[in-house]
Amino acid sequence: MASESVVKVDMELLTASVTSLLDTLPVDPSNSYTACIYRVSEKPRKANEAAYTPRLVSIGPLHRDKSQLHGMESYKMRCLQNFYVRFGIELKELLGFVAREESSVRGCYEDTISLSKEKLSEMILLDGVFIVEIFLKNHFFQFRERSDTIFENRWIWNDLLHDLMLLENQLPMNVAKGLLRFVDPSFMDELTFYDLAHEFFKNVGNTEKLPLTEHCCKARHFVEFLLFLHQPRHWRDQPLSPTTKFEYTHSATELKQAGVEFCCGNGSMLFDVRFRNGELKIPSLLVNDSTETFFRNIIAFEQCSYHSRDITSYVIFMDGLINTREDVVLLVNCGAIRNELGEDEAVADLFNNLHKEIMTDVSDFYFAELCVDVNEYSRDFFHELKARCFKWGRVLRHDYFSNPWAVISVIAAGLLLGLKIIQAVCSIIQVKH
Known part of the structure; x- marks a missing residue:
């Protein structure tokens, strides 16, 4: 049987080591609460x-x-x-x-x-x-x-x-x-x-x-001051039940294709977003050189503190609506965004990048119920059919009617096809007689 070695611990050295660690703590730890x-x-x-x-x-x-x-x-x-x-x-x-x-x-x-x-x-x-x-x-x-x-x-x-x-x-x-x-x-x-x-x-x-x-x-x-100014004045809806299937909204152009109408809401609060009878009302937001700093620092504060994630929710909601410059153009045209950055692409990049590295929790997402309603509306059979027709129309306009020469070519091809069909029908009639 192997002999067991006994390792002695120098208690004085251990005590001194732990004491020196404790000495590095702040004298008053109460600041962790204040x-x-x-x-x-x-x-x-x-x-x-x-x-x-x-x-x-x-x-x-x-x-x-x-x-x-x-x-x-x-x-x-x-x-x-x-x-x-x-x-x-x-x-x-x-x-x-x-x-x-x-x-x-x-x-x-x-x-x-x-x-x-x-x-x-x-x-x-x-x-x-x-x-x-x-x-x-x-x-x-x-x-x-x-x-x-x-x-x-x-x-x-x-x-x-x-x-x-x-x-x-x-x-x-x-x-x-x-x-x-x-x-x-x-x-x-x-x-x-x-x-x-x-x-x-x-x-x-x-x-x-x-x-x-x-x-x-x-x-x-001041960060908290700006947060309190922009926070919703009323409590959000009850959290979604665990059985509810949730996903963020599709982009603005996709929703438009599905029959959702966009317009500028009358409220000044960012959270006065309303969806009723296929109409999505979004309050106007000024986007300028200070917007990214404003959102990023309030979001960082929300992530660090006990505050609800209201501004985080707003940014995630807008990021869902905005994927490309076409989405920005749609929101600018309806008045939901006042773009002082200049390029529409810059606004799209801003919201797409804001969402990165954000900790999200559906149970704390302010617009969860609204997203469910919008997505259910857009999945309705007739709205989905309308979206497909809208998409096909865009493909035709982009691929075949993008310039006058393309239009002339399509018309000429159509006429030629029509003449071929008439010629074929006439040939069949002659054979029968």
Whole structure:
């Protein structure tokens, strides 16, 4: 019988090793429950890293070390100086405010923030005042300096708009909202911080047409603010039963062939999509340079947080309708899409790529019941027959009637065939007689 070897464990060494591991944990793990600002996961980032990366300015601690963004730090300092001088605010009052906010701000980030209390407080002040000043200058033209390139150059403005929509480039809204309270209320003429934010993001999604609600005022940062603005105002239908066979809708052109009529809905909410008596009503959506950043970062936030996947559902629904530029043309013509990107192909690519790397769950899909109704309608015998006739008609137009010479050739061939048939009939009659 082989002898059993006994391996002794150095308990002191083991204890020291485990203790050192525990020492790497954050001092206060509670931020895992209060965190609302996350890192975007690797899969969606690979699909389009630029949609999650700041171009002009760093807000918050996650991108502050990027050298290409350091050029805006002097602009932030000028904003701070202009802010407290213009409104007669003591700098010490502002410093006291951000020092009191430091701990709660630190807890809003999923990442462990290594900055000292002093450095983090400094960052909070500069970034917070920068946001307030941008919002004030956007509304009150008299605050703008003559050489302020942010408001003079449309490309720089678009970069700033992009940066303030990024999930990783956020500062808790309570900071900027608190800093705005230092401004004399009589000067603001009853304008709130949320009014200024709403005005700043007016060209993003359907923001301009959507009213501020009480729910919007509970947002913790701008990504959540845009999410709350665009979320449906009513609960979705009950989830599909497990026995229901589900599939996403066919493309817009295929549905059109099957007899579905498309028109622009009257509602301003993205989720006011209605299907009745073969008519699919879709609210108009503005598609411009900010659309991809808007959708991608809200989807990333929905994937990270406890929120329902409403915007994710909308993107999946639109991706089902849009496969090619022909689908985009159909939706543009009916008013469901306002295309400011230029090329229809660009809109198709945008929605087709947005759907990649998204975790989907039919039980949490807002438009599940609507998709079932649309697909059942399109599979009806007469609608399917109409679709086939429509498809054959398209083939004829494409292959045989694409230009005048092709039309002439088909007519000539038809006449020749007709003459041949007449000649054959005449020959048969002569033989019989």
